[in-house]
Amino acid sequence: AQSVTQLDSQVPVFEEAPVELRCNYSSSVSVYLFWYVQYPNQGLQLLLKYLSGSTLVKGINGFEAEFNKSQTSFHLRKPSVHISDTAEYFCAVSDWGYQKVTFGTGTKLQVIP
Amino acid sequence: EPEVTQTPSHQVTQMGQEVILRCVPISNHLYFYWYRQILGQKVEFLVSFYNNEISEKSEIFDDQFSVERPDGSNFTLKIRSTKLEDSAMYFCASSEVSRGGNTGELFFGEGSRLTVL
Numbered sequence A: 001a002q003s004v005t006q007l008d009s010q011v012p013v014f015e016e017a018p019v020e021l022r023c024n025y026s027s028s029v030s031v032y033l034f035w036y037v038q039y040p041n042q043g044l045q046l047l048l049k050y051l052s053g054s055t056l057v058k059g060i061n062g063f064e065a066e067f068n069k070s071q072t073s074f075h076l077r078k079p080s081v082h083i084s085d086t087a088e089y090f091c092a093v094s095d096w097g098y099q100k101v102t103f104g105t106g107t108k109l110q111v112i113p
Numbered sequence B: 001e002p003e004v005t006q007t008p009s010h011q012v013t014q015m016g017q018e019v020i021l022r023c024v025p026i027s028n029h030l031y032f033y034w035y036r037q038i039l040g041q042k043v044e045f046l047v048s049f050y051n052n053e054i055s056e057k058s059e060i061f062d063d064q065f066s067v068e069r070p071d072g073s074n075f076t077l078k079i080r081s082t083k084l085e086d087s088a089m090y091f092c093a094s095s096e097v098s099r100g101g102n103t104g105e106l107f108f109g110e111g112s113r114l115t116v117l
Helices: none
Strands: A001-005 A010-014 A019-021 A024-026 A033-037 A044-050 A056-058 A064-068 A073-078 A085-097 A107-112 B003-007 B010-012 B019-024 B031-037 B041-048 B055-056 B065-068 B076-077 B088-095 B114-117
Touching: A001 A085, A010 B031, A019 A107, A033 A064, A033 A073, A044 A064, A044 A073, A073 A085, A107 B088, B003 B010, B003 B088, B010 B019, B019 B031, B019 B088, B019 B114, B041 B065, B041 B076, B076 B088
Parallel strands: A010 A107, B010 B114
Antiparallel strands: A001 A024, A019 A073, A033 A044, A033 A085, A056 A064, A064 A073, A085 A107, B003 B019, B019 B076, B031 B041, B031 B088, B041 B055, B065 B076, B088 B114
16 A cells, blocks of 8 residues: 655745655555645646656746655755745655555645745 | 536535536546545545546445546546535546556646535
8 A cells, every 4th residue: 555644734934945845655666756736725736746767856836856765755845935835735646557646634835925 | 738627616515415526537538536625634535437437446435426427528426415524625637548557647627615514
């Protein structure tokens, strides 16, 4: 079985400061990893994904994440956040060929002006 | 840009009533999903559907739930007799098939909020 742990339920950060949202996963096989963002009252939007290749993945809105197999982590980072980044961020994992994607519990990013 | 569309955006129903939530996945996608999110909680997998049959379902997806692809475009979730605890946002998603199979990258709709009174 696969699972995802997001260690922080809320992360407050000042505007223009860097941020890291943590994600750890467990799976018995090779995985695909994703970060999704959910703005208030909206659906989920893909930020970035790791399928294979380079372990540093760049996504939309200036976000990036690094896949670390030895630490089973896929932390999301942004060097300088904006007010518009205030949202909930979900880490997710899918096994190769698996029929479902498992989401973490989400991290609410609150950007403080 | 192609998108997943869901209707209705919000439905209020009485406990015990049947509800059908509708989704139009992205046209060339072959895998379809329903997820739900109870207010303030995590996004939970309900069911995946491929080749006109359920490929996987969670323990939440009991006999009260069913899915159907009645035509070439719609994908529906039916709740036969709604309970108070079914109140949630229901998200439809679809994904495409690459050379290696289903990559698991999901494209979500905006969601249908179900309120059971």
